[in-house]
Amino acid sequence: MIILRRYGTAYQSVDADFDAKAINDIAFRRNRERAIPVAEFSEAYAPIETVELRAEADGTVQYETKQLLLDRLHTKVEDLAKRLPEGGVLVVENESGHDYPKTRQQTENVVEEGENRLHFKYSMEPALRVALHRPTN
Numbered sequence: 001m002i003i004l005r006r007y008g009t010a011y012q013s014v015d016a017d018f019d020a021k022a023i024n025d026i027a028f029r030r031n032r033e034r035a036i037p038v039a040e041f042s043e044a045y046a047p048i049e050t051v052e053l054r055a056e057a058d059g060t061v062q063y064e065t066k067q068l069l070l071d072r073l074h075t076k077v078e079d080l081a082k083r084l085p086e087g088g089v090l091v092v093e094n095e096s097g098h099d100y101p102k103t104r105q106q107t108e109n110v111v112e113e114g115e116n117r118l119h120f121k122y123s124m125e126p127a128l129r130v131a132l133h134r135p136t137n
Helices: 040-045 062-082
Strands: 004-005 010-018 026-037 045-053 057-060 089-092 102-112 115-125 128-135
Touching: 004 026, 004 040, 010 040, 010 062, 026 062, 040 045, 045 062, 062 089, 062 102, 062 115, 062 128
Parallel strands: 004 089
Antiparallel strands: 004 010, 010 026, 045 128, 057 115, 089 128, 102 115
């Protein structure tokens, strides 16, 4: 699976790095395996479709619940990659500092067996936009 993200004047290959312990829990890290100038990319690849990915999770352990959301999101990215034609790529379209997805937490007090417990609900906003592209030749 090849995932690209635009950095300045080039699309560069990235790896998904979804980690509940990280400050930026929904992240894509440059792996420097591939770089394509923007002008060349538009000639080499044609868009198929853009998909908005969302995930949610709820549970009683904060870290595990947040990681569950991230795991579900990662699975959706992998499932999307399976739909690519031979030689196709995924492109992350969200921009840092503009519309980049972040996890959101809601906490509720729940009484279970006479004891107060915390219940965590995680969602993400905005959606992760990923575009599927196929080679033009």
